[in-house]
C-alpha cells in the first residue's frame with residue numbers, strides 16, 4: 001500500500017483559515033501568553049532561542065514584538081510554530097474555532113485510511129499544533145487517521161534531506177511515498193529525495209491556475225478527488 005504524506009495549509013485546508021483565523025488569534029494572545037507562561041521551562045526554552053538568535057533580546061516585550069513580526073511575515077520558524085501551537089490549544093479547547101478541512105480532503109483521507117494506506121503529515125506547524133488541528137476538524141476528529149507526524153524539527157520543507165529522514169522513519173522505499181503539497185519548491189525537494197509528488201492547486205487558495213512550467217513537472221490537481229494513490 002502507498003504511504004501518503006500530506007501538507008496542511010493550502011493542501012488539506014484553506015490558507016485563509018490559517019492566515020485569517022489562526023495567525024491573528026496567536027498574534028493577539030501572545031503578550032498575555034508570555035506574561036502568564038513565560039516562566040514555564042517548555043515556553044522559556046523557545047523564548048530564549050528567539051532572544052539568542054536576535055542578538056540577545058533582553059526583555060520579553062521585545063521577544064513578543066519579534067514573534068509578532070514573524071507572524072506578519074509568515075515566518076516558518078520552529079520556535080514561533082511551537083509557541084503558536086501552545087496558544088491555539090486554548091482556542092480549540094474553548095470552541096473559539098474549529099480547523100478547516102476541504103470536504104474532498106477529509107473524505108479522501110478517510111477512504112484511503114479505510115483502504116489500508118498509511119497517512120502521515122508534514123507541516124510547518126508544530127506536531128502538537130498538527131494534532132490539535134486534526135482532532136478539532138470541522139467535520140469531526142480526523143487525528144486517528146494519521147500514523148506519523150513531522151514538523152520542521154526534522155528539517156525545512158524545501159530541503160531534500162528532510163524527506164530522506166521522513167522516508168527512513170517510515171521505513172519504506174522513497175518511491176512508495178506520495179507527497180501532497182500546494183508549494184512547488186516543497187514538491188521539488190521531495191522529488192529530489194525520490195518521493196512521488198502531486199501539486200494541489202485549489203482555486204480558493206490560488207485563483208490563477210499554475211500551469212505548465214509553473215508546475216515543474218509535478219502532477220497538478222484541483223482537489224483530492226483526482227488523486228489515485230495506487231498500490
Ligand SMILES: CSCCC(=O)C(=O)COP(=O)(O)O
Nearest residue numbers: 008009123124125129130133
Ligand atoms: C497545523 S498548524 C497551522 C498551520 C501553520 O502554522 C503553518 O505554517 C502551515 O504550513 P504548511 O506547512 O502546512 O503549509
Ligand SMILES: [Mg+2]
Nearest residue numbers: 007009010182
Ligand atoms: Mg502548504
